[in-house]
Amino acid sequence: MAAKLLPIGLLISALACKPPSASEQMDSAVSWVGTAGMAGEAWLRHASPDKYTRQTLELSHKSLIDIGTSLLKSLPAGIDSATVDSALARSSTHIALMAQLVEQKNSPDFRTLLDSLYADERVVKQLADSVEAKEQ
């Protein structure tokens, strides 16, 4: 009985340690950029608290940085890592600035940055589609 369980146990624990794939990470990046955008829109409409908005933007920023770091190791061949890196870095920088503007309650500059973020969003989405295509 124990002899049968051991290889199954090892298999399960090996699979449990399976890291997310590059396309899963890119989907997550798209998710966080989208989250920052939606949170930003709600704040501009005065429909959500400052603290929540700032904390969510900071969470998006941090998540994008983490994804950027771990992605560099797992990108499939044919995807330029510098392009991905700069797209994620640009998004996360914009988001970090947006978080600061929330604290300063500076809506006009926030609006400008939010529009830049939408442009970033399109780029990140395109990259995510490319990564997914290359992985298949």
Added chain:
Amino acid sequence: MKKILQITLGIITSVGGFLEIGSVTTAAQAGALFGFQLLWAIALGTICLIFLVEMSGRLAAVSKHTIVDAMRERFGFPFFFFVLIGMVLVAFLVLIAELGGIGFALQILSGLGFPLWALPVSLVVWLMMWKGTFSLIENGASLLGLVTISFAVAAWKLNPDWSSVGASLLPTLPEQDKVKYGYLAVSILGASISPYLMYFYSSGAIEDEWDRSYIAMNRVIAGFGMTLGGVLSICVLIVAAIALRPKGVQVDTFPQAALLMTTALPRWGFYLFAFSMLFACFGAALEISLAIAYFFAQGFNWNWSENLEPSKNARFAFVYTIIILVSAVPLMLHVDPIRVTMLAMALTSATLPLAIVPFLFLMNDPIYLGKYRNGWITNSVVGIVVLISFVLAIISIPLQIFGG
């Protein structure tokens, strides 16, 4: 007239009890990732729950036993104890998740992190149990829970393609991410078919002194109440599918979930979500605490009644006091309530046979139910539920590892 009022209150309670952090989180994730495709899972779970809740009420009204009473007597102490351990452990995890849900709602409203809210929240829940009566808890928490109707308003405002919605009542497989899909289906079923609801409902029927004259009313309450609850869950899925999926926003964290209704209800969507979660999770926390305490008290035949002051049912009060306070501890230690929720939902599916199989035996036992035993339709539906839940039990654990 009195019966109409009772039916209304019963339905409100059922609606309020259905939505909680498990059903909202799983429905929102499902909508964000798979659009309308997982709607069938909510529908199936709801249908099963209707039958199970109706059975719980009927058992109490006819035999004057709660499910736990009857289970101890019919199956003896060792089996009862085995089920106790399983049910209480899973319910305890769900309780932690619900307290976390309240904490998260307060976090997004105030900016203060949920670990700071954990102890105050559990103290408030405990105080309601300590000082409140059964009607106060049942009706008060449920009336507050009506704010969750905002999910339906949001879904309606987003103008979904209703024919697509209808088509999604039939199961289909996705082209990608089949593992994640399966895991979410399991979690949705676990979120809908919560055993603690059955135990709570049958105890409530005894607290409210139901008899055979309540059998028809029981059917109405179970049917309408759970249906409305299921519809609200479906609305959460629809809103996530339309508002979040096109943007690629996934619901991995509570702050992301908070954005759910900001598209449909631009001015108030955020706050309606926060208060919906606050009240829904609060009601659920009360129900689960009671369900766990009832399990012990009924199984061992201690005094138990939420209408008595604590010293008159000391062991019952002791149990709920301990579990409520202990469940705050993981949250204070920053354990993520969303993780706990997903784990609890999958474990619920895995342990469903433990709850349902003995229950099914009881519902066919002439000693308890006489001529009010289950008919073949009820037995078939529940039998299929048991089969599905057993299969899910085998699949859900490795899926938890792949997809979690």
Added chain:
Amino acid sequence: MDLVRDVLDKKLVDREQCDMGRASGLIMQFGEKTQPHITHILIGGPTLWMRIHPALGRASEKLARLWGPKSKEPVRIPWSHVETVGKDIKLDVVAKDTGALDWEIWIARHFIERIPGGGHEEEE
């Protein structure tokens, strides 16, 4: 009477309709010439845990000596006190006098009554 179905694990209720636990075990007497018959109902305690496993029964005995109402013997109700056996077993006793509520009273005194709003066990 089917002992397992009708007596074991049934609710026990006293003269004043007070819940006093469940029949966790039975003591029977076997005589050479007489039919085996029940002499006592056992309530709670190590008897209950023994039904899962003897080791648990012994552990429960040890724990009961260290903590809680340190009752010396398991609670035994003579069969002569049984009035009726139906949905539950009605006994012609007062629960508090039998020792069946020892744990309830102990927990009430040591925990519940010390918390504000807990009330008092003895109040009527």
